[in-house]
Amino acid sequence: MDPNAHQIISQVYAAKKDSRAADRLIEDYMPFIKSETAKFLKRSPVQSDDELSIAMFAFYEAIRSYSRLKGSFLKFAALQIRNRLIDNYRREKRNFGHVSLDAEDDDNNELMDTIMDDHNDYEEKELREATKQEIEELSAQMEDFGVSMNDVADNSPRQRRTLEVCQKAISYARNNPDILEDFLRTKRVPIARLAEGAEVERKSLERHRRYLVAVLLICTNGYEIMRGHIMQVLKGGEAT
Amino acid sequence: MKYMVMECHQAYAVLMDEDSRFIHAANLHYKVGQVVTDPVIMESTAPSSRNIRMIVTAAAAACLVLFAGTGYRYYANNFRTHSTIVISTEANITMELNSKGEVLSLKSDSESGREILKNYSGKGKDKTTVANEIIEIEKSKGLISDGNKVEFYVSSNDPDSVNSLRKEMDNIKARLEVPAEKHEEKAPEPVKPSETPQEHEAAPPVPAAPKADEKLAEPPKTDPAVPAEPPVHEPPKAEQPAVKDEPTPPTPEPPAAAENPPAAETPQADEKLPHEKHEAPAHEVPRAEPPKPNENKIENKNKNGNKNENHIIHKPHEGLTDTEIRLPEAHSNDVHLPKLIVTDPENKNSSSSEDKFCNESPLPDLK
Numbered sequence: 170m171d172p173n174a175h176q177i178i179s180q181v182y183a184a185k186k187d188s189r190a191a192d193r194l195i196e197d198y199m200p201f202i203k204s205e206t207a208k209f210l211k212r213s214p215v216q217s218d219d220e221l222s223i224a225m226f227a228f229y230e231a232i233r234s235y236s237r238l239k240g241s242f243l244k245f246a247a248l249q250i251r252n253r254l255i256d257n258y259r260r261e262k263r264n265f266g267h268v269s270l271d272a273e274d275d276d277n278n279e280l281m282d283t284i285m286d287d288h289n290d291y292e293e294k295e296l297r298e299a300t301k302q303e304i305e306e307l308s309a310q311m312e313d314f315g316v317s318m319n320d321v322a323d324n325s326p327r328q329r330r331t332l333e334v335c336q337k338a339i340s341y342a343r344n345n346p347d348i349l350e351d352f353l354r355t356k357r358v359p360i361a362r363l364a365e366g367a368e369v370e371r372k373s374l375e376r377h378r379r380y381l382v383a384v385l386l387i388c389t390n391g392y393e394i395m396r397g398h399i400m401q402v403l404k405g406g407e408a409t
Numbered sequence: 410m411k412y413m414v415m416e417c418h419q420a421y422a423v424l425m426d427e428d429s430r431f432i433h434a435a436n437l438h439y440k441v442g443q444v445v446t447d448p449v450i451m452e453s454t455a456p457s458s459r460n461i462r463m464i465v466t467a468a469a470a471a472c473l474v475l476f477a478g479t480g481y482r483y484y485a486n487n488f489r490t491h492s493t494i495v496i497s498t499e500a501n502i503t504m505e506l507n508s509k510g511e512v513l514s515l516k517s518d519s520e521s522g523r524e525i526l527k528n529y530s531g532k533g534k535d536k537t538t539v540a541n542e543i544i545e546i547e548k549s550k551g552l553i554s555d556g557n558k559v560e561f562y563v564s565s566n567d568p569d570s571v572n573s574l575r576k577e578m579d580n581i582k583a584r585l586e587v588p589a590e591k592h593e594e595k596a597p598e599p600v601k602p603s604e605t606p607q608e609h610e611a612a613p614p615v616p617a618a619p620k621a622d623e624k625l626a627e628p629p630k631t632d633p634a635v636p637a638e639p640p641v642h643e644p645p646k647a648e649q650p651a652v653k654d655e656p657t658p659p660t661p662e663p664p665a666a667a668e669n670p671p672a673a674e675t676p677q678a679d680e681k682l683p684h685e686k687h688e689a690p691a692h693e694v695p696r697a698e699p700p701k702p703n704e705n706k707i708e709n710k711n712k713n714g715n716k717n718e719n720h721i722i723h724k725p726h727e728g729l730t731d732t733e734i735r736l737p738e739a740h741s742n743d744v745h746l747p748k749l750i751v752t753d754p755e756n757k758n759s760s761s762s763e764d765k766f767c768n769e770s771p772l773p774d775l776k
Contacts, residue, residue, distance in 0.1 A: 188418065191420075192418055192419055192420070195420045196419065219437050219438075222435055222437050223435050223437075223449055225419065225421075225435075225436075226420050226421050226434075226436065226449060226451070228420060229418075229421050229433075229451075230452065233451075253449075296442075297440070297442040297443060298442065299442075300413070300441075300442030301441045301442035303442075304413075304415055304416075304441055304442060305441075318416040319416070319423060319433075321423070321431045322423045322431040322432055322433050324431075325430045325431040325432065327430075332428060332430065336429070339429075380431065383431065384429050387429075395413065395425070398411070398427060398444075399425070399427060
């Protein structure tokens with residue numbers, strides 16, 4: 170076997186566990202990703218192309234889902250990139266008959282400029298900055314708990330039933346501030362109390378402990394913007 | 410649904426949806442804090458519900474195929490007609506058998522056969538049992554009587570099963586002719602005092618019934634075209650006591666061949682059995698032994714209805730190995746087995762010379 174193949178595989182397996190190693194691997198293989206994108210686009214991609222972003226994302230997916238049984242990593246990644254680009258092309262094909270807001274007329278004016286916009290760009294920018302600050306605060310606090318956003322994304326419930334179990338526990342914690350205080354003080358999720366109080370399976374909560382850390386933190390401090398985003402869940406209503 | 414961008418990497422972003430789920434998605438030039446719609450979400454590395462459905466469907470299909478195959482095999486072995494045996498009498502009853510040889514159904518196209526089947530159902534029983542029972546019923550109803558011939562027609566798509574069925578029919582014959590075997594046991598005794606030098610005969614110790622010697626004197630009445638049927642005639646009644654009751658030599662009518670040993674040693678053409686005349690040369694009959702060559706007819710019927718006749722000649726004095734089998738057609742699935750003579754075990758006196766004739770000649774081996 171090619172010794173480089175061993176090196177790539179070891180890098181891939183390291184990237185599965187470490188998001189920074191994944192970023193490094195993606196950076197190292199950007200020429201390969203661009204090459205595969207160019208094969209699909211029949212042109213060299215530029216940085217602003219959504220296809221290139223999707224190709225990079227497909228490469229990241231390939232890193233996460235690769236195993237030695239699937240053969241050469243680069244061939245596997247090339248296949249993943251091509252499939253993703255085809256999927257994206259089919260999805261975007263629905264909009265082919267529509268005029269883009271970015272399209273320019275004869276006077277070089279964009280269509281978006283001619284449409285009345287109710288949005289206040291300034292307020293929007295302010296809101297985004299505030300949200301960004303909240304998220305940065307949350308990320309910093311999550312680090313104290315030893316949890317990253319990637320971990321939370323990996324640990325997030327996917328099944329509807331599991332999500333509802335977690336939401337029950339979160340609602341119970343919101344209605345019992347002492348539980349949240351204990352959580353912040355001990356930096357441990359009170360799984361037993363949550364399970365007992367919310368009358369849910371303890372095992373289900375343990376499986377999603379890191380996810381509960383993130384959502385309970387959002388419930389504790391002044392993360393109003395994020396709480397507003399997930400208000401339906403925090404109200405205890407059924408998720409849609 | 411709206412997604413809040415929580416973290417951005419070069420290749421992907423972490424989004425939080427309104428259900429508070431955190432997901433990976435393609436970073437389509439997102440910025441942290443931005444609320445986006447319609448992102449490109451990462452496919453789960455865990456087996457999706459679609460994959461699970463496919464796996465479950467494939468497993469169910471495999472199970473279905475397995476069960477269907479097993480069920481079909483069970484059906485084919487137990488409920489599908491594998492072979493057919495026709496008991497050719499007046500009732501003309503047809504037995505349909507499965508591959509195990511068990512009777513699936515009994516049919517008859519004759520009125521008397523339907524009458525029998527009204528009160529008799531041999532379903533699930535072994536073919537030999539059913540055949541014996543049917544013959545007993547026919548005897549009790551008077552459809553067949555002593556001396557009548559019962560023919561078995563075996564039909565199957567499998568040539569091997571035809572041979573095995575034929576062997577099974579041998580058992581039927583053995584069961585039907587239990588009294589006839591007694592004749593065979595007693596038959597050699599009358600020969601002893603005939604002072605014929607039979608000890609030096611090289612032939613196997615086939616019982617030399619003196620009655621058969623009488624047949625030698627009889628003119629050949631058979632048509633060469635129908636050699637399987639032995640001549641039907643009533644044997645002299647004086648013979649019967651000699652076979653059945655008297656262990657001593659038959660005095661009433663000593664066999665001509667026994668009285669004349671030289672004639673037995675040097676067979677003459679006149680001494681040949683009528684069945685043999687068209688098949689075996691004169692020198693093949695060395696002595697005037699009672700059970701003279703028996704010619705049975707095996708009739709092969711093709712599915713097209715063509716009949717091929719196989720003439721089988723038994724020469725008891727030379728043993729079964731000398732059986733000549735002429736098969737016009739190499740293989741056929743339908744076999745007409747040799748005719749059997751039904752005898753009444755209670756009425757031994759009624760057994761004719763034909764009975765003995767048939768009893769002494771074993772069924773030919775089909776090749």
